Amino acid sequence: MTELSMMAKSEWETSELAFFHLSLQQIAPYLNSEGQTIHREIIKEIENRGGIKVI
Template structure:
């Protein structure tokens, strides 16, 4: 996937509703890969990304994820 992506440092000042779906998907995948090493703040932020993807009708691919 190629697009003009913004990194998490830039995006932390942008509301999730203003992220591109590609950014949500990319950072969801990255955080999923890093999940064993995320602290509580990282896990919370990841859940917010998942919720935003779902709000837009997207598929997070997390079949075992429970709300």
């Protein structure tokens, strides 16, 4: 996560977005404001890409 946090969300692989979205979603009630901001950025990037296609 440290390495990815230094990159723009637009540069993340779809699999990375999906993994961290799921992980953060599961602990959402316990996230501090920084964690909530990161989660919102991930959701925004997923939406910008048209969602995640499940095969």
